[in-house]
Amino acid sequence: MPLAELMSQIQELPKIDKLRLMQFLATELVKEENANFFVANQEYPVWSPYNCSEAANVLMNLVATKQKEKNG
Amino acid sequence: MVDPQRFPYKIIDSTLGMVDRMPYLPLTLSLDGQSLNTEGLLDTGASVNVLPYELGTQLGLIWETETLSVVLAGNLARFEARAVVVDAQVSSFPRVNLAFAWTRATDVPLILGQANFFFEFEVCFFRARSEFEISPKQGG
Numbered sequence: 001m002p003l004a005e006l007m008s009q010i011q012e013l014p015k016i017d018k019l020r021l022m023q024f025l026a027t028e029l030v031k032e033e034n035a036n037f038f039v040a041n042q043e044y045p046v047w048s049p050y051n052c053s054e055a056a057n058v059l060m061n062l063v064a065t066k067q068k069e070k071n072g
Numbered sequence: 073m074v075d076p077q078r079f080p081y082k083i084i085d086s087t088l089g090m091v092d093r094m095p096y097l098p099l100t101l102s103l104d105g106q107s108l109n110t111e112g113l114l115d116t117g118a119s120v121n122v123l124p125y126e127l128g129t130q131l132g133l134i135w136e137t138e139t140l141s142v143v144l145a146g147n148l149a150r151f152e153a154r155a156v157v158v159d160a161q162v163s164s165f166p167r168v169n170l171a172f173a174w175t176r177a178t179d180v181p182l183i184l185g186q187a188n189f190f191f192e193f194e195v196c197f198f199r200a201r202s203e204f205e206i207s208p209k210q211g212g
Contacts, residue, residue, distance in 0.1 A: 048183065050145055052142075053119060057187075059172070062156075066157045
């Protein structure tokens with residue numbers, strides 16, 4: 001069905017159906033986008049140094065020491 | 073009270089629609105008179121800030137003289153890292169000291185993680201709008 005014809009039919013819909021249609025279209029658009037989330041065989045590196053509490057402590061102590069030195 | 077600054081997500085690959093955008097924050101790093109305009113990936117899952125090797129050398133850091141070792145996890149686990157502190161300026165906010173794990177890895181983004189970037193700045197992500205907002209910590 002051509003879009004112009006479809007749109008004239010949509011204009012005749014009651015308000016509640018127009019709202020349902022909006023919701024439907026929004027869901028369809030999200031589905032299309034989700035299809036792009038991953039590309040087969042592409043590499044997705046994760047560099048995050050996760051759960052490195054010890055390293056985090058070292059850095060926090062170092063920055064505190066430097067600030068103490070700076071403030072005399 | 074400093075006004076928060078809003079930044080757009082950076083498009084990494086425009087062929088992938090809305091998906092491949094990342095929150096990269098422009099900032100200036102400086103150390104002993106050397107300055108470097110760069111950008112850091114805001115990574116709330118990272119325990120620490122990470123400075124790629126080449127950015128460290130551009131700031132004048134010398135690997136052999138930085139002796140405080142830190143151990144990293146994930147993809148960075150196989151690379152040595154040293155703890156360093158550099159000055160950082162974000163937008164027109166006051167300068168802060170940022171501590172980094174300076175890694176030997178080169179093919180890695182500058183990562184802004186919990187220690188100590190997220191202790192210094194308040195960040196709010198609006199992913200659906202592809203924007204984030206940042207302001208210095210309160211009372212800082």
